[in-house]
Amino acid sequence: xxxxxxxAGCMFCRIARGELGTPFVxxxxxxxxxxxxxxxxxxxxxxxxxxxIAALRAVGEDDAPIVxxxxxLAVEVARREGLLDGGGYRVxxxxxxxxxxxxxxxxxxxxxxxxxxxxG
Ligand code: 5GP
Ligand code: ZN
Numbered sequence: 001x002x003x004x005x006x007x008a009g010c011m012f013c014r015i016a017r018g019e020l021g022t023p024f025v026x027x028x029x030x031x032x033x034x035x036x037x038x039x040x041x042x043x044x045x046x047x048x049x050x051x052x053i054a055a056l057r058a059v060g061e062d063d064a065p066i067v068x069x070x071x072x073l074a075v076e077v078a079r080r081e082g083l084l085d086g087g088g089y090r091v092x093x094x095x096x097x098x099x100x101x102x103x104x105x106x107x108x109x110x111x112x113x114x115x116x117x118x119x120g
Contacts, residue, residue: 007052012105030069042113
């Protein structure tokens, strides 16, 4: 069924395929990076695997190169945004309701550009 939680109706799959014309901050074999619609920091970029994976809990053993690719692209985004030589950055993924996951296609948030709130 093509609802928002299935691959068929998945907005991030469509963005990753370039169907919505979303500008990419960076891209690689396994992942694409684009700015969050509702930024929570001066840099707020989402890094999304090209493959549809619903969340971190759905990552399989064969997906290891994809997860490595997502993390490598997150670092590349931080580099391009000037965060490696600046104040640093945070990489976060939300998995499930308590974490506030709203899009059910694995993504990491790359946040930086100001002092981030302490966690915990
Ligand atoms: P989650 O809470 O699932 O980790 O975060 C999903 C994020 O995706 C939110 O920060 C939200 O602002 C962002 N988002 C949702 N839909 C779109 C979209 O169509 N385009 C972009 N660029 N960001 C989106
Ligand atoms: Zn998807």
